[in-house]
Amino acid sequence: xxxxxxxxxxxxxxxxxxxxxxxxxxxxxxxxxxxxxxxxxxxxxxxxxxxxxxxxxxxxxxxxxxxxxxxxxxxxxxxxxxxxxxxxxxxxxxxxxxxxxxxxxxxxxxxxxxxxx
Numbered sequence: 001x002x003x004x005x006x007x008x009x010x011x012x013x014x015x016x017x018x019x020x021x022x023x024x025x026x027x028x029x030x031x032x033x034x035x036x037x038x039x040x041x042x043x044x045x046x047x048x049x050x051x052x053x054x055x056x057x058x059x060x061x062x063x064x065x066x067x068x069x070x071x072x073x074x075x076x077x078x079x080x081x082x083x084x085x086x087x088x089x090x091x092x093x094x095x096x097x098x099x100x101x102x103x104x105x106x107x108x109x110x111x112x113x114x115x116x117x
Contacts, residue, residue: 001029001033001037001038002037003022003025003038004037004039005018005021005042006039006041007041007043008043009042009043012042013042017042017077017078020078020081021040021081024082024085025038025059025085027085028061028085031089031093031096032061032063032064032092033063033064035063035064036062036063037062037063039059040057040058040059041057041058041059042055042077043056043058045073053075054073054074054075055073055074055076055077055080056071056072056073056080057073057077057080057084058070058084059084059085061088061092068088068092070084070087070088070091072084072087
């Protein structure tokens with residue numbers, strides 16, 4: 001699994017944050033496999049938020065011809081990463097469930113065709 005981290009502002013990328021992000025994405029490995037490419041973009045939005053800084057994380061996963069993407073914002077990067085990971089787990093699970101349903105339907109259609117002939 002290849003994980004790349006990007007930020008326009010270098011001071012946002014602390015070693016602790018890099019380690020946290022890599023650990024969280026590592027838990028997705030069992031869902032997407034070793035061949036996955038993961039890109040994580042970090043940014044801080046502060047101009048139009050009067051109360052506090054808002055930290056945004058965008059995560060894109062490319063694996064086996066599939067693309068998953070989410071963006072999450074919160075008061076800190078770790079919360080944004082956790083929310084993004086949960087959303088990606090939901091997206092991947094939904095896709096796998098849909099694929100499994102298609103396989104079941106195709107198998108049923110083949111059985112029905114064999115029985116009718």
